[in-house]
Amino acid sequence: DAGVTQSPTHLIKTRGQQVTLRCSPKSGHDTVSWYQQALGQGPQFIFQYYEEEERQRGNFPDRFSGHQFPNYSSELNVNALLLGDSALYLCASSLVSGGDNEQFFGPGTRLTVL
Amino acid sequence: GQNIDQPTEMTATEGAIVQINCTYQTSGFNGLFWYQQHAGEAPTFLSYNVLDGLEEKGRFSSFLSRSKGYSYLLLKELQMKDSASYLCAVRDQTGANNLFFGTGTRLTVIP
Numbered sequence: 128d129a130g131v132t133q134s135p136t137h138l139i140k141t142r143g144q145q146v147t148l149r150c151s152p153k154s155g156h157d158t159v160s161w162y163q164q165a166l167g168q169g170p171q172f173i174f175q176y177y178e179e180e181e182r183q184r185g186n187f188p189d190r191f192s193g194h195q196f197p198n199y200s201s202e203l204n205v206n207a208l209l210l211g212d213s214a215l216y217l218c219a220s221s222l223v224s225g226g227d228n229e230q231f232f233g234p235g236t237r238l239t240v241l
Numbered sequence: 242g243q244n245i246d247q248p249t250e251m252t253a254t255e256g257a258i259v260q261i262n263c264t265y266q267t268s269g270f271n272g273l274f275w276y277q278q279h280a281g282e283a284p285t286f287l288s289y290n291v292l293d294g295l296e297e298k299g300r301f302s303s304f305l306s307r308s309k310g311y312s313y314l315l316l317k318e319l320q321m322k323d324s325a326s327y328l329c330a331v332r333d334q335t336g337a338n339n340l341f342f343g344t345g346t347r348l349t350v351i352p
Contacts, residue, residue: 131283160339169245169328169342170284183339217283219340229274230340232283 129154131220131233139239140208148203148236152220158182159201160230161193162217170217176201205238213240243267245343247329252349253319261314261346263329274340275303275314276328284328287314316348324350 132151140146152159158177162170172185176195195201199220205212215237219230244266253259265273272291276284290296290305290312302315314327326347330340 162342167344169330169344170340172339172341175339185339229286229289231286232276234283 131218131231133216133218133233133236135236136234137237137239139241141241142208142210144208144240145204145206146208146238148205148216148218148238149200150203150218150220150233151200152218153231156220156222156231157199158221159195159199160219160221161201161203162219163187163212164215164217164235166214173203208240210240213238243331243333243341245329245331245341247327247343247346249344250347250349252351253316255319255321255350255352257319258315258317259319259348261316261327261329261348263312263314263343265310265312265329265331265343267310267331267333267341269333270307270331272332273303273305273312274330274332275301275312276330278326278328278345280325287327319350321350321352324348 131153134149160175161173164170173187174184175182179195190206192204215235217235218233221230247263274289275287277287278284288303290303295304300317305312326345328345329343
């Protein structure tokens with residue numbers, strides 16, 4: 128049973144560029160959430176996707192956008208990259224109808240903006 | 242809004258017991274989670290509390306008091322591999338199943 132997978136593992140971009148990060152949820156899960164974790168901080172909620180729509184959004188600008196596909200996988204897009212976007216980007220999956228709705232995290236994508 | 246507070250760092254001795262506290266203020270409440278995160282790795286689920294009281298899972302226990310907005314994670318018989326960050330996260334009731342995390346407590350276990 129594959130867990131949550133993310134690609135790429137690491138990425139280096141320059142300011143102003145655009146980036147796309149990918150996530151495949153745990154088998155059987157239908158909901159994907161994205162988090163940004165700066166060094167030494169806890170993860171910050173970006174947004175969540177269910178049924179190919181954004182269900183809820185955290186305090187992030189419109190430069191951050193996403194998409195969910197019919198197979199439940201998801202992409203996070205960040206436009207006009209800033210130095211402050213350097214962080215670990217975590218994807219978490221869950222089952223919307225599950226009991227405690229435990230979220231399973233992927234290994235993350237480490238984004239460095241130069 | 243949400244405000245989650247936990248100590249930044251703690252140090253404890255191998256074989257001992259350590260308690261990591263978390264206080265929270267949220268607009269809604271639908272459960273509190275504890276995650277363990279080793280450096281450079283993804284958070285892994287430790288425990289979940291939605292009702293008041295103690296939940297025990299082997300060497301790990303978690304306590305919740307909703308009226309006080311307070312939780313703690315208790316780690317017994319500490320091992321060197323328990324050196325990690327411990328993240329307290331609250332799920333609010335206002336929307337989807339997203340979590341609001343504290344900054345994490347970095348625990349160092351010394352021999």
